[in-house]
Amino acid sequence: MRKGGARLARAAEALTRAVAEAAGSGSRLAVRRHLLDAMTWLTTPLLPDDYLGLINPLWSSRELRGRVEAVQPETADAATLVIRPGRGWEGHRAGQYARIGIDIHGVRHWRSYSLSSPPERADGRVTITVKADPHGLVSPYLVRRVTPGTIVHLAAAQGEFTLPEPPPDRLLFLTAGSGITPVAATLRGLAAHGRMPDAVLVHSAPASDEVIFGTELRALAARFASLRLYERHTRIDGRFTMAQLRRVCPDWRRRHTWACGPAGMLDDAERHWRRAGLADRLHVERFRPTVTVGGIGGRVRFTASGGWADADGVTPLLVVGENAGVLMPSGCRMGICYSCVARLRAGRVRDLRTGREYGDEGQLIQTCVSAAAGPVEIDL
Amino acid sequence: MDARVPERVSVTAHLSEVDIKEIGRELDQLRDEITASLGESDARYIHRVIAVQRGLEATGRTLLMVSILPPAWLAGTACLAVAKILENMEIGHNVLHGQWDWMRDPEIHSTTWEWDSATPADMWKRSHNVVHHTYTNILGKDRDIGYAALRVSPEQPWHPIYLTQPLYNAILAAFFEWGIAIYDAELERAWRGEKSWTEALTQLGGVARKAGRQVIKDYVAFPLLAGPSFLPTLLGNAAANAARNVWSHTVIFCGHFPDGAEVFTEDRLNGETRGEWYIRQLLGSANITGGPLLHLMTGNLSHQIEHHLFPDLPSNRYAEIAPRVRELCQRYGLRYNTGSLLRQTASVWKNVLRLALPGPKPRPADDRSS
Numbered sequence A: 001m002r003k004g005g006a007r008l009a010r011a012a013e014a015l016t017r018a019v020a021e022a023a024g025s026g027s028r029l030a031v032r033r034h035l036l037d038a039m040t041w042l043t044t045p046l047l048p049d050d051y052l053g054l055i056n057p058l059w060s061s062r063e064l065r066g067r068v069e070a071v072q073p074e075t076a077d078a079a080t081l082v083i084r085p086g087r088g089w090e091g092h093r094a095g096q097y098a099r100i101g102i103d104i105h106g107v108r109h110w111r112s113y114s115l116s117s118p119p120e121r122a123d124g125r126v127t128i129t130v131k132a133d134p135h136g137l138v139s140p141y142l143v144r145r146v147t148p149g150t151i152v153h154l155a156a157a158q159g160e161f162t163l164p165e166p167p168p169d170r171l172l173f174l175t176a177g178s179g180i181t182p183v184a185a186t187l188r189g190l191a192a193h194g195r196m197p198d199a200v201l202v203h204s205a206p207a208s209d210e211v212i213f214g215t216e217l218r219a220l221a222a223r224f225a226s227l228r229l230y231e232r233h234t235r236i237d238g239r240f241t242m243a244q245l246r247r248v249c250p251d252w253r254r255r256h257t258w259a260c261g262p263a264g265m266l267d268d269a270e271r272h273w274r275r276a277g278l279a280d281r282l283h284v285e286r287f288r289p290t291v292t293v294g295g296i297g298g299r300v301r302f303t304a305s306g307g308w309a310d311a312d313g314v315t316p317l318l319v320v321g322e323n324a325g326v327l328m329p330s331g332c333r334m335g336i337c338y339s340c341v342a343r344l345r346a347g348r349v350r351d352l353r354t355g356r357e358y359g360d361e362g363q364l365i366q367t368c369v370s371a372a373a374g375p376v377e378i379d380l
Numbered sequence B: 001m002d003a004r005v006p007e008r009v010s011v012t013a014h015l016s017e018v019d020i021k022e023i024g025r026e027l028d029q030l031r032d033e034i035t036a037s038l039g040e041s042d043a044r045y046i047h048r049v050i051a052v053q054r055g056l057e058a059t060g061r062t063l064l065m066v067s068i069l070p071p072a073w074l075a076g077t078a079c080l081a082v083a084k085i086l087e088n089m090e091i092g093h094n095v096l097h098g099q100w101d102w103m104r105d106p107e108i109h110s111t112t113w114e115w116d117s118a119t120p121a122d123m124w125k126r127s128h129n130v131v132h133h134t135y136t137n138i139l140g141k142d143r144d145i146g147y148a149a150l151r152v153s154p155e156q157p158w159h160p161i162y163l164t165q166p167l168y169n170a171i172l173a174a175f176f177e178w179g180i181a182i183y184d185a186e187l188e189r190a191w192r193g194e195k196s197w198t199e200a201l202t203q204l205g206g207v208a209r210k211a212g213r214q215v216i217k218d219y220v221a222f223p224l225l226a227g228p229s230f231l232p233t234l235l236g237n238a239a240a241n242a243a244r245n246v247w248s249h250t251v252i253f254c255g256h257f258p259d260g261a262e263v264f265t266e267d268r269l270n271g272e273t274r275g276e277w278y279i280r281q282l283l284g285s286a287n288i289t290g291g292p293l294l295h296l297m298t299g300n301l302s303h304q305i306e307h308h309l310f311p312d313l314p315s316n317r318y319a320e321i322a323p324r325v326r327e328l329c330q331r332y333g334l335r336y337n338t339g340s341l342l343r344q345t346a347s348v349w350k351n352v353l354r355l356a357l358p359g360p361k362p363r364p365a366d367d368r369s370s
């Protein structure tokens, strides 16, 4: 079936190209659009994509999908997924992340993962590298259950944890654990062009064999004299503190810094750089929002879809809605991308990051970092 | 108070308040149990039905391209008719009920689904999910009692217009999707001044837009594409639509209008408890017995009772819920109205014919089963 699908794909591709060339004008894409538009008269109320997607899930541009082609173990609890994105994937910049949707027990779950492959990767595949959270839902599934051939859902790459073009002369990367993933993409991208700026990588992991990409990072440091690697094995040496930074990287003030890792480390770093008056030189990527304790919850009504649920004061409205079967738009799920905003129709909500209660009728709220503070109505 | 009320109450007169509460609790528990067990195999089921349906539709339409050959016409029309039935019954109706919303798949979701029917999904969801499923079989509230056009219960006052209903109902069966589309615009409510004509006309506009595309697809685009098979394709599409219409009309009428399906008066709604709500749904609906294929082709509305108790539980689960509901009915001495397709259909038509004439006097519900 898949082989037949590939053959069909090539045939369809060839046909569209022939039509485009015969027409002698307009891009292939435009012709494809016109063909599909005309086809909707035959498939209404569905779209041609609804049928194409059944033959090969990657053909549907209505829903961006990818096929997992390989799962490569990195450490005991982390793995890299090699994904071939389907039609509609527009590429990414090193350091960006993508949302991945996966059906677990029949239910779609979305999480964000930094792309660990650089855009320079030649075969059109992208990779994500996931560390299994022992108490989590999606990450253990991705690391241990997903097999090649699995179809995942994708959303366009986003995020600003990227190097400017051209990159600054002096760089510092401050990472820990799975926080290496976006930085790995950046380093791999630089290495692909064979020009490594003066860079220091300060990376923490529990032990030598638990360093994600450990072998590759050491090889990169050996290959480029301008890349210096400081590996910290926290099980023996303890956690890396900002007080130690001066020793490891004396000129840290003169470097542009990209930091990614556990919340505690990032909070420390932000404080450290702020005190030095250098907050604008620090770029931070967080995998988790830092949340405060919540208050009381209440009944949440989703006015457009008719769904409702009783929410406590700590669960984000995004999760409340998803559990009630409401189609909730979402992105990073931690308050940075604004993909999840929805209009508040009534009631008040609590910002889980600050604990502040707010909300006026008609106000746009970020559902991923807001919890109900009493009964709430949301226009979704 | 209405003189009929004591009769209506009598079906459940033997139940104590505690019994009713217990029925509500048991059914709630059944619902929770099924909800908790939803998973991968259910998701696989709906994906498979959708794939089969789309495959059948593509096959049928392809065969009709050469329908100038009679065997191709026959096979193509049959495939398309089955595809359209599956699309409306097991897929469309149930997706629009939100039965698959728990999967959080935007492509199989009540808020995004549109179906192969003249009536736009949005409008139908309101008239069906909100009005009919909330006010099931409440006279004067549930517009689905006779679809504001037929007399299907002795409690509806007679009018000479009903003399035509046997003929009218037969025509309605063949054009059911159009009947539903017009019905969903609730013109009679605008007539009675319960809603504005502007609103009704806007809704009719919505129907026209949706239905227009449907008509162009079946009666212009595909026949034109078939070239020399223009006419047979057009006729094949018309036949498939008619078959789908007659079938869904039959199934849906069997769900509420055979003998023994109860109707209720509006005062029943006053302070109706969860248990009482369940009992009303139970007594107002009727099942059709049959095998898995029949259940599939009726969109599991052959389990109308279970569907009315749990309208948003996935239809593939009704078959396993049914014996438990039936057992509960037995324990509490409640009628579980079920019968073969033939029997229920005959019963529906007997009612349609009988009630075209004045009378009979509504009998106490307890006597009906005799």
Ligand SMILES: Cc1cc2nc3c(=O)[nH]c(=O)nc-3n(C[C@H](O)[C@H](O)[C@H](O)COP(=O)(O)OP(=O)(O)OC[C@H]3O[C@@H](n4cnc5c(N)ncnc54)[C@H](O)[C@@H]3O)c2cc1C
Pocket: A097, A111, A112, A113, A114, A115, A129, A130, A131, A132, A133, A135, A136, A137, A138, A139, A140, A178, A181, A182, A285, A286, A287, A288, A332, A333, A334
């Ligand atoms: C921009 C961005 C990039 C990211 N990149 C990566 C990456 O490259 N690699 C990577 O591994 N991860 C990355 N993440 C993190 C990733 O998105 C997930 O958050 C992570 O994999 C955990 O998901 P999960 O489903 O396994 O855990 P979840 O099920 O979401 O649980 C997360 C944690 O919350 C706790 N929890 C869950 N529910 C409750 C509850 N009801 N009450 C109390 N506690 C609860 C769990 O114990 C667990 O520890 C990134 C995140 C962001 C925002």
Ligand code: FES
Pocket: A330, A331, A332, A333, A334, A335, A336, A337, A338, A339, A340, A341, A366, A367, A368, A369
């Ligand atoms: S999902 Fe990104 S801000 Fe809420």
